[in-house]
Amino acid sequence: MKKILGCIRRADQDYDMIQEGDRIAVGLSGGKDSLTLLKALRLYQYFSKTPFQLEAITLTMGLEPFDLSGVEKLCAELGIRYTVRHTQIGKIIFEARKEKNPCSLCANMRRGALHNVALELGCNKVALGHHREDVIETFFLSLFYEGRLNTFSPVTYLDRKKITLIRPMIYVPEKEIISYARREN
Numbered sequence: 001m002k003k004i005l006g007c008i009r010r011a012d013q014d015y016d017m018i019q020e021g022d023r024i025a026v027g028l029s030g031g032k033d034s035l036t037l038l039k040a041l042r043l044y045q046y047f048s049k050t051p052f053q054l055e056a057i058t059l060t061m062g063l064e065p066f067d068l069s070g071v072e073k074l075c076a077e078l079g080i081r082y083t084v085r086h087t088q089i090g091k092i093i094f095e096a097r098k099e100k101n102p103c104s105l106c107a108n109m110r111r112g113a114l115h116n117v118a119l120e121l122g123c124n125k126v127a128l129g130h131h132r133e134d135v136i137e138t139f140f141l142s143l144f145y146e147g148r149l150n151t152f153s154p155v156t157y158l159d160r161k162k163i164t165l166i167r168p169m170i171y172v173p174e175k176e177i178i179s180y181a182r183r184e185n
Contacts, residue, residue, distance in 0.1 A: 001180055004040050007171035012048070015154040017166045022052040024125045024166070025118035030058065030071050032181040033129030037169055041127065042078045056082045057117050059110055061090030085117045115161045123163070130167045133174040
C-alpha cells in the first residue's frame with residue numbers, strides 16, 4: 001500500500017486534485033481498482049495536509065441480484081458512508097434498446113447517474129479508480145481507432161454538472177493494485 005499511497009500523493013501534488021473541504025464521492029464497482037482506491041484515499045486522509053471527506057457510491061444496473069455485503073462491510077470498517085443507487089441502466093440498454101454495441105451508451109449513462117448521486121450527497125468531486133495502464137490503453141485506443149494522440153485527463157471539471165472528476169491512481173501500476181487485492185483477499 002505504501003507504493004500506491006506514494007503514487008496518489010504524487011498525483012495529488014502534480015495535478016492539485018484535492019483541496020481543503022472537498023467532499024469526494026468514490027465510484028465503487030466492487031472491483032479491485034475501485035476498492036483499492038477507496039482504501040487508499042481513506043489512508044491518505046490520515047497524512048494529507050489537506051482535510052477532505054469521502055463518500056462511497058455503487059450503482060446497480062437492474063439486471064442482477066448483486067451481493068454488496070463485502071463492499072458494505074469494507075465501508076463500515078473504514079467509517080465511510082455508503083450509498084447504493086438502484087438503476088435500470090442494464091434493462092434499458094439490453095432489453096429495451098437491445099444495443100448491439102452497448103459499451104459507450106452504458107458508460108455514459110453510468111457516469112451521468114454517478115455524478116447525479118454525488119451531487120445529491122453534496123459532493124463536489126468524483127474519484128474513479130483508473131490506473132497507469134488505463135491511461136496507456138486509452139492513449140493507444142485513441143491513436144489506433146481515432147487517429148489522434150489523446151487520453152483522459154487526471155482532473156476534469158464538468159461545467160454542465162458543476163462537478164470535478166479526479167483519477168488519483170493514474171501513476172499506480174496495475175500490478176501494485178493486483179498485489180494489494182490479493183493480500184487483502
